[in-house]
Amino acid sequence: MRLSHKLSLLAVLALLALGAVPATAKIYGITPAAVAAGPTGANKVVNLTAAVGNIATGDGFSYSIWGFAETTPTGGVPIGQYPGPTLLLNQGDTVIVNVTNNLTEPVSFIVPGFKVTAYSYPIPATGPVTPIPFAVPHGDLTMIDALEPEVYTGQTVSYQFTATKPGTYYYQSGSDLSLEQRLGLFGAIVVYPSPGSVPPRIISSNLNAPATNPPYAGTAYTMSTPTDETTAYDREYLFLFSDMDPLFMNFMAQPPGMGSPTFDLTTWKQNYFFINGRNLPDTLGDPNPARSASLPLPNQPYNAAPVMHPGEKILLRMINMGNEFHPFHHHGNHATLIAENGNPLKSVPDTFNGTTTIPGSEVDLSEQHFTEGIAPGETVDLIFTWTGEKLGWDPYGGPAQGHTALQPFESIADHLKQPPSKNFEVAGKIVLAAPATTVPAPYTNPAALPTVMLDPVNQVINGEFWSGSPFLGDTPPANRLMWNKMVMSPLLNPNGTLKPMSSYFMWHSHAERELTNYNTFPGGLATMMEVRPWSLPINPATDR
């Protein structure tokens, strides 16, 4: 097994040497189709329907939601999706979103950050067209309940906007927000900066540079200079937060004329907490329903299962569509907050003689956080990385773990480092260099670990995501198998054999009540981030 590790690592390094790009984006969503520019200038089009759908919560219950879904091309009945389809756009795209309403009350379409214009559907191929004038619905100021011209039941309206700047945004119904946002009429929008080169990666001298410096996958925002690395990333992940009151959802699902006639929204209390429309443990499920025999969540197609190699930079695009602050705590390391609401945290650049902009003169206003406080309706972007440096010991193990060579991005200072702590009791004295016989099974050699591992059954509780070894890339002990089969196991290959160990870190809301699914712990707004050793490739096409 250890031999194969080494071979895998060599294979990866060989790929790097050949110039292959191992990292790719991993945000699931739909890319609007390109169209010839019509009279409104739009060059992309996407068709959405607002419809009722059913979702499953992490405790196994089912709730009826209102959500956007891609309009079925064949004319079938669309089912509401939670959240709606993520729209993947390029900076400068002018997009027509044809919104059809299959719900019982009017909906509309707004994108905070961009100006949306409504046209009658369909927009003709030629000729002058004029936007639908926005009149106060019902002609009564006291009854204002929409922010844009609305789509009435059974009809379609064409909404158009231009993604003028890159960043993380969202769309939502602009009608009856108090009700429709609680029911799920929202979705994410990702706008990529105009295509260009990526900056060169600067590797700290504290870390072992890989044989070939892998190029970044992209930047979240436009670079200030050709070497501006502040928003560069290897992988990107979406975290759209939302929350739900089951009593309200039950009320809304009542057949007409049955049950309570009213619901007092002042008593609304969220008891389900979602990332990308799923609660833990479903956040870790497969995003592809076709592949997901064990977890069919057809109306919740997006998971939240970030995975990275040590040293990679991952871009976290976070959106809070909930009704409360959802402070998000990412175990493992700080992250750098680089943007809020689609705006990079940089000052205006200085100018020369008051006219010529000086490139790179912006003040970087990013902050490093270990908990992201995100207000309702806010989006933030963060860059996260993990290398395990500064631990004072080698988290990759030592020779006993088949690891003597430095791994990509490994901390050089801690490589093979053994703090003066491998002490064992011999005849009432503490000595260094313990006899191997004092190491309890299944551990083979704790040499790189500053404390002695005890019997893993009698004294410590093993977690579901704990392989049994403290070392990244170490092969889990064989006796982990039985435990892992009791629960969902990301540690198992499809054939039941154990994968070499990744390190997992819980990423979760630190409003700790949100770690529950309606009274059941654990659950809610949480997932596990996987740091996967370089010896195991990450393939977004086949990974969960």
Added chain:
Amino acid sequence: MTRKKLARAVVFVVLLAAAATAQGIQYPFDIDNEPYGWSTGGAKGPEDIDWNGNGVYNGPPTPGPTTPRYVYKRFAASDGFTKMADGADVFIFGYMDITGKPYVSTAPAGSPPNDVVSSAYGKAEFPGPTIDLNEGDYFYLNLINAGMRLRPDLPDAHTIHWHGFPNASTIYDGEPMASIGVNMPMISAVNPNFPPKYTDLQPDLTYFYVAADPGTYLYHCHVEATEHMEMGMLAHLVVRPKQNGTPISYNGKTYSNFAYNDCPVAGDPMCGSTGYDVEKTIMIADFDSAFHESDQLKYPISTIPQPPFASFHANYFLLNGRGYPDTVDPAPIMNSASFYSSNSSLVASTSDGVDYAAQKLDSLITINRAAGQRTALIRLTDLSIQEWTSIEIPGLPVRVVAKDGRLLRSPQGKDVSYAANTIQVPPGGTVDLIVDAGSVPAGTYYLFSRNLDHLNNDQQDRGGQMTQIVVQ
């Protein structure tokens, strides 16, 4: 069966199936503690440690330029009681510091035992003991699960999560799904179903961290995090910068204590800007007493309901575990541990139930200008279970110098700290504030939560998350 119940059942089976074997020391160094399995008696001390393997037992190395300071602590986790400002007794889970306590009782027959388990059992504190380190320290923390006096039926493990420490390792992260936790002991005094005391398992785990980065952090138990954190397993974790001890002048005053290394280059205008004269670490938290009562009375195991997460509604709003006016009492708050007695029929032990200081940390800040003091560092942390907290400090100049253990300084070195009267802290976040009392009238100022419903102790108003900053 719910997932939680399943997990508990599994744990219980594992516990019952465990054989009392696997004896071996679990922490690397032992400062006058008697680890289980050491039956020879006699206190072990630093002299018992052979640091370089040369056969000479000469204690820990002397800290130097290339040799870090080694710090050892032993904490225990158990249950206990707190006393709220309105007099209510609230059941908690919590930590306590038992460093240096003898492992095996040496008390004469008939006297209360003085071993670590008795020192800890039923004596939880809130907040837990503060971990106070210097940058670069090598820190070993041994955690013993001492069992719960009122809830011997609970097979809950405990851990310590080093909240906010950068570049964590999974084994010491304390998050039980991706790591390991310390089992509940199988000690006869804790649960009569288990074999006799001292001869069986006393589970413990030694955490190791290098205090690599200065800052304001937290630690808490991550096992069944919603429940154990609400129940009080929360505490401060402070790492002091290497810059400490070097006098630096800022704004007309010379400091030798700093919150962060704020002087990367001599002559930088912000050198010394995190210097302070007095310091207070204040944790924002809240209790839902109904939740605590539910955990207190769940006994025996057959009647355990789900903890009431859905109906959670905090009614005690606390700074360092106390509501105002207890926040300004410099003395420890003595609890009513005798409250155990009222549930004596449920207590499967003979432990004393004597009142003890369960809430040791006040939040009173005093700036004595006559003694040369001018600035106060407030390390503000939030471990509320649900809500953000907005802290207001009217009348005093306040500068936010750091968030989440990071100095507010741009990557290019520009100062991005800012002045504020009101500071928002998310649950799980920390903020460092410098209050400059150099040019304000003497008097009593207030620090309080601007969340108005946080200004009460249950039914008692004029309480909750409020404390005083006294400028003399």
